[in-house]
């Protein structure tokens with residue numbers, strides 16, 4: 001397969017599994033190392049660069065980084081990345097003087113952002129320091145969008161939300177709360193240089209079963225959470241049935257417990273391993289004694305004398321048909337007595353304010369047609385991002401979209417080609433400090449994942465706003481960071497120095513190195529010292545070695561970055577080098593100031 | 600020397616052996632030798648060998664003399680027995696241990712300095728007695744531990760690191776062993792485990808003296824251009840006599856379709872070494888022929904490797920002397936120490 005080019009920024013980026021998996025590509029090993037050093041401010045700032053909301057995301061991020069963590073492949077549990085992020089936010093000092101500031105001199109461009117959720121706020125965060133004027137239109141009287149209306153306060157305290165949102169708004173955004181956009185057409189007639197739609201996916205899916213409209217105690221999950229957030233709802237019956245197995249269902253059931261629910265049942269059509277909810281959200285719900293009823297397919301509401309008394313389900317069994325598709329057979333039926341039913345069966349976008357004759361095209365599912373690179377709609381100068389663009393995802397995706405949109409808007413406003421974006425960059429720096437000393441903690445730590453302390457089950461239900469997770473202490477954080485396998489410290493190899501003494505091969509604890517003849521990748525994978533079982537992970541293949549012409553081959557899958565190959569190498573053919581991946585933001589994109597767009 | 604030890608993690612897809620052990624269970628402490636030393640690769644080859652043969656570590660006795668090479672027993676099989684003796688005395692210590700307990704598996708580790716200078720006498724006599732052991736010489740052409748003086752295996756014309764030229768004739772450990780009548784003589788290279796591991800397996804399974812002379816470059820003092828024991832020189836002059844495979848007792852021998860001549864050599868316990876000849880006329884069972892062939896290679900500056908000689912009918916020390924099979928430690932006190940009367944009677948025979 002020939003020598004692999006490690007200068008390609010994606011090569012080492014992929015080795016840093018967490019960073020690669022993070023939509024905003026946060027430099028995880030970089031910031032958690034800072035946390036272990038007690039440099040919380042630096043850790044926070046590094047985080048903020050890419051993910052904008054470290055305190056919020058350190059509590060409620062969907063954390064795609066954790067399942068990707070290399071540690072999962074070595075033992076069972078990933079590094080508690082998300083909770084470490086929170087440590088940086090919790091323990092930092094005042095960092096206001098390090099935040100980006102908007103210049104006095106504006107660049108004369110005015111941008112409209114619809115919705116004050118995470119996508120819009122990220123766009124504002126990137127554009128304000130560059131001299132843009134930014135107007136944010138929000139239909140509610142509060143900022144934060146779904147982060148505030150849908151995530152219960154016991155998971156995300158309003159103080160944390162306000163603090164991080166204010167950091168952006170205080171740069172000088174023109175925030176218009178309670179200002180609902182009712183006509184896109186009208187907005188487009190105002191003199192904005194670009195418009196961004198970050199209005200989320202605010203409509204909860206309905207479940208049309210018999211009896212659905214015969215009681216006022218059947219709610220749509222996200223609407224119900226919203227009314228709790230705005231304190232319009234402060235109680236619920238003792239027996240509550242939640243329909244759905246996603247994260248919204250988890251938020252609904254835990255909120256119910258705090259508003260008077262005694263027997264709270266979450267019913268899901270599918271078996272456990274197919275539930276949409278994240279493992280940890282399920283665990284947290286189960287810790288609170290939620291009844292999780294699997295393989296329950298909803299049939300109808302039971303209404304007696306105009307009053308909701310229960311809900312009927314079919315108990316099903318799943319099997320695969322010949323096409324590999326899941327099919328269910330009914331085994332039995334059951335009626336769950338209840339006072340309230342909450343439907344948490346998904347969300348969709350809603351663009352009722354958007355006229356269909358203004359050049360913004362929608363596809364057959366009524367989803368706007370959006371370019372996946374530039375995020376521009378079919379109408380020039382109108383961009384979409386977050387849940388509004390490609391349907392419901394999560395906060396960190398919205399942040400990632402926001403950064404890309406800011407680049408597009410910047411280029412667009414200067415009349416430049418939006419598809420010509422700066423590529424990612426990788427810079428390497430040796431971590432060698434002495435004969436066998438490195439500037440990172442290379443020893444493998446056998447410790448298992450530290451548990452985040454929780455408020456006791458007795459205490460936490462007393463009030464709705466008691467935050468359940470307490471967060472790591474600095475000491476717990478240091479211990480947890482030691483579990484990180486330093487995937488950003490790369491084994492950089494220089495073939496011409498190698499004398500083929502086998503020392504690296506012999507010492508590697510996970511047998512990831514092999515010296516062998518080069519060959520086609522698939523065949524080469526069969527000749528490695530340890531079975532190559534993970535095709536997603538790259539093979540490194542060196543240039544021909546000087547003495548025998550073989551190649552040094554490394555299976556990146558299980559390397560624990562202990563640096564022993566480099567320590568045992570007599571010729572320094574191996575070196576442990578920190579790869580710094582830089583992902584360009586709007587501010588990094590050069591634009592030609594003179595070439596103004598003729599509007 | 601590394602400050603951390605080898606992490607106790609392993610590739611989850613790796614197999615366990617018949618005893619249910621991982622290869623990692625056969626390791627020793629982390630090496631304190633120079634990074635890149637050939638000796639470390641030999642330790643790794645031994646780890647692989649013992650693991651693949653599913654030998655219980657506690658049944659193994661490792662013995663050594665003095666030298667970097669003689670330090671290596673610390674770097675494999677930490678759960679076995681070991682004795683690090685005085686310079687050149689590994690054979691006699693092994694002899695004693697072996698005489699007392701023939702049920703153990705003996706592996707002696709020595710260097711070219713340790714065996715071919717100060718220990719030369721012991722080396723020859725251990726062969727002569729046909730001790731049942733694997734005798735491993737980690738051969739780097741220098742006294743590594745004492746900073747790189749020429750050893751007795753250094754070739755004429757090879758230079759030391761600072762440039763002095765050696766002009767004394769080398770002692771070839773393998774030729775000496777064949778000449779002395781060792782029943783199993785092989786040569787390998789630390790940089791070629793594919794060949795070395797089967798040779799080591801055969802050495803452990805051979806009953807009697809099994810000498811394995813392993814070229815093991817000293818990166819620090821003997822890996823330069825004028826050296827004939829460097830990685831580069833060895834690779835250039837490497838002359839593999841045959842491809843070697845080890846076949847355990849229960850397994851059937853399948854003759855490959857490659858058409859090359861295939862010689863199965865039976866070992867004492869019913870296992871086989873399968874030789875696929877590279878050198879057509881070489882027969883490792885012909886002592887005089889092998890000796891002559893190897894001598895010629897030596898004169899041409901070639902480094903012949905593989906199984907050089909085997910005597911399938913070797914009779915080891917215990918067999919020849921009709922000793923008791925039970926390890927002495929398992930005998931009753933009365934049997935080992937039959938008392939003053941028996942002693943007096945024995946002494947009487949010499950009056």
Ligand SMILES: Cc1ncc(C[n+]2csc(CCOP(=O)(O)OP(=O)(O)O)c2C)c(N)n1
Nearest residue numbers: 666667668686710711712713741742743744
């Ligand atoms: C009785 C005695 N004489 C001399 C020495 C000094 N000495 C230590 S190691 C050594 C030579 C070791 O050479 P070799 O066996 O080839 O081992 P290497 O270090 O090359 O692996 C010598 C002469 C000693 N330790 N003891």
Ligand code: SF4
Nearest residue numbers: 633636667743817818
């Ligand atoms: S001095 Fe030579 S023989 Fe000794 S450890 Fe270093 S490289 Fe190996």
Ligand SMILES: [Mg+2]
Nearest residue numbers: 710711739741
């Ligand atoms: Mg030596």
